[in-house]
Amino acid sequence: MSEVKTEATRDAYGKTLVELGKENPKIVVLDADLAASTKTADFRKAFPERFFDMGVAEQDMIGTAAGLAASGKIVFASTFAVFGSGRAWDQIRISAAYTRLNVKIVVTHGGITTGEDGASHQANEDIAIMRAIPNLTVIVPADAYETAKVIRAAAKFNGPMYIRLSRIKSPLVYKDESFAYQIGKGITLRQGKDVTIIACGIMVAKALEAAEELSKQKINCRVVDLHTIKPLDKELIVRCAKETGAIVTVEEHSILGGLGGAVAEVIVENCPVPMARVGIKDMFGESGKPEELLVKYGLTAKDIAAAVGSVLKRKK
Amino acid sequence: MPSKEKVLELKNIAQKLRQHIIEMICQAASGHPGGSLSAADIVAVLYFHQLKHNPKDPKWVDRDRFVMSKGHAAPVLYAALAESGYFPLKYLTTLRQIGSSLQGHIDMLSLPGIEMSTGSLGQGLSAANGMALAGRLDNKDYQVYCLLGDGECQEGQVWEAAMTSAHYKLDKITAIIDHNKYQIDGSVEKIKNLKPFGDKWKSFGWNVISCDGHDVKAVCEALEEGKNYKGKPSVIIADTIKGKGVVFMEEKPLDYHGKAPTETEKEVALKALCQIILDKDENK
Numbered sequence A: 001m002s003e004v005k006t007e008a009t010r011d012a013y014g015k016t017l018v019e020l021g022k023e024n025p026k027i028v029v030l031d032a033d034l035a036a037s038t039k040t041a042d043f044r045k046a047f048p049e050r051f052f053d054m055g056v057a058e059q060d061m062i063g064t065a066a067g068l069a070a071s072g073k074i075v076f077a078s079t080f081a082v083f084g085s086g087r088a089w090d091q092i093r094i095s096a097a098y099t100r101l102n103v104k105i106v107v108t109h110g111g112i113t114t115g116e117d118g119a120s121h122q123a124n125e126d127i128a129i130m131r132a133i134p135n136l137t138v139i140v141p142a143d144a145y146e147t148a149k150v151i152r153a154a155a156k157f158n159g160p161m162y163i164r165l166s167r168i169k170s171p172l173v174y175k176d177e178s179f180a181y182q183i184g185k186g187i188t189l190r191q192g193k194d195v196t197i198i199a200c201g202i203m204v205a206k207a208l209e210a211a212e213e214l215s216k217q218k219i220n221c222r223v224v225d226l227h228t229i230k231p232l233d234k235e236l237i238v239r240c241a242k243e244t245g246a247i248v249t250v251e252e253h254s255i256l257g258g259l260g261g262a263v264a265e266v267i268v269e270n271c272p273v274p275m276a277r278v279g280i281k282d283m284f285g286e287s288g289k290p291e292e293l294l295v296k297y298g299l300t301a302k303d304i305a306a307a308v309g310s311v312l313k314r315k316k
Numbered sequence B: 001m002p003s004k005e006k007v008l009e010l011k012n013i014a015q016k017l018r019q020h021i022i023e024m025i026c027q028a029a030s031g032h033p034g035g036s037l038s039a040a041d042i043v044a045v046l047y048f049h050q051l052k053h054n055p056k057d058p059k060w061v062d063r064d065r066f067v068m069s070k071g072h073a074a075p076v077l078y079a080a081l082a083e084s085g086y087f088p089l090k091y092l093t094t095l096r097q098i099g100s101s102l103q104g105h106i107d108m109l110s111l112p113g114i115e116m117s118t119g120s121l122g123q124g125l126s127a128a129n130g131m132a133l134a135g136r137l138d139n140k141d142y143q144v145y146c147l148l149g150d151g152e153c154q155e156g157q158v159w160e161a162a163m164t165s166a167h168y169k170l171d172k173i174t175a176i177i178d179h180n181k182y183q184i185d186g187s188v189e190k191i192k193n194l195k196p197f198g199d200k201w202k203s204f205g206w207n208v209i210s211c212d213g214h215d216v217k218a219v220c221e222a223l224e225e226g227k228n229y230k231g232k233p234s235v236i237i238a239d240t241i242k243g244k245g246v247v248f249m250e251e252k253p254l255d256y257h258g259k260a261p262t263e264t265e266k267e268v269a270l271k272a273l274c275q276i277i278l279d280k281d282e283n284k
């Protein structure tokens, strides 16, 4: 097997932010004492006058971001996913989303692959609580290339966003940045007619791996990178359900309320087909190496293949 | 400093705002009279004396900003905006009705002249800081005013924001506390004491100013002092009375935090508020 190239989505964020900073003087960056980890430190170094560290005060950070945005700035505000979603939820709701302001909340350390820091630092519920907020666009890019595209799109997009990135180096799904990217439009990465695997974030690579394995058993999986959880690409989901007759969702997040929940809502109302959700069961994580945790919490290509098997059985 | 005539005018405007507050809340049959009335003099001074603003151009880039952090006192802000000419007075009576632009708590997208949506207490000062930081980045000279409740200061975010203003030396920030000493469940002192209140702000790195929040001349002076103070943000702790101007509310502030007066009570309240204040009444 050829060597798989990897890169952390947060690294791509840091680099892209510096490029954007050069192009657009309106861009301002905030962080809550995690600049080295979230990679906003790159921007701090390049544009110290447009970087504000808000200290360990996530609620204040979101409110300050809203005030800057209300005065014409395009604000990127970063911290870990747990704190950037849960700790400041009400501030995101009222100061950023109700107001439709240009606040881009870009969080890193999403999901269980945050690893050794353990449950307190593993955001497994953030997609669910963020997508419940009206006006808020929610995106989970699949790899570093897509992250660069998303961050560029975010700077042009008018309105509040929540963008979830990862800590770990993860496989590159795309070969470069030359593909077409549009907020709200899922990307079909592999054609297939037996089942559609809909994934987001670092699980897209695992979905492709599972599809490859299953092809050896003559099971033809379609694989979709559904990077935008909100607004959801309903049309694509319904089309996949109709054409392949079964759906498996895969996310590094609780099976409650995240990508799986969002897709299930669409399927149930529009085109009920057998469906399975691969994700973290309704439980907290623990310390461990990211790869060990993915195995223990059922987030491997093998788990995806098993879920595909289960929906195919129900399909007949 | 304001002339004698200006002071008299501001007093009468404050009374006018109070009339609107009572009429609006009665029409809506719900709302927050106590904390709207206590802030009436402060808001009158801001909109009719202190703020650099243009109701014909609400988004004017050089305007001063006013963030009403205690979003439940929306009626006093709506009354001031309408009296300033941001929108016709006739809309005031649509407060809290379905389809109205006058939402129960402040919504910046539904009316011109509103800088920030509020209603969840504790959030306004952070937004004000953001506006002040943007002003500094853009080399603007505008001042950012933020009105908070005293009960609201029990929110942790207020103190996060207070640290931010001081850390970044945002002397373009003037926070004003409507210090009416009551919240919903009781007196602020009894529910969760803020004393020593001024010392708290001082220790957070603020320039602290105190004034009688119903003496419009004193409010003018305090705002001017805050604006001119350099190197630190200023906070004005404005001593106020919850329900000010309506005797039966002043006597029972806890009964009128979030309750509309009855029809009969309205008549009594308006009778007192419709008295024009003359020169000879200067000393109250």
Ligand SMILES: Cc1ncc(C[n+]2csc(CCOP(=O)(O)OP(=O)(O)O)c2C)c(N)n1
Binding pocket: B032, B034, B035, B036, B038, B070, B072, B119, B120, B121, B122, B148, B149, B150, B151, B152, B153, B178, B180, B182, B183, B184, B242
């Ligand atoms: C975060 C939040 N918690 C609770 C409330 C409900 N609430 C509305 S007004 C109020 C009391 C506020 O007291 P104070 O700030 O002193 O206001 P004032 O007396 O000036 O009206 C409360 C608890 C709210 N609006 N926001």
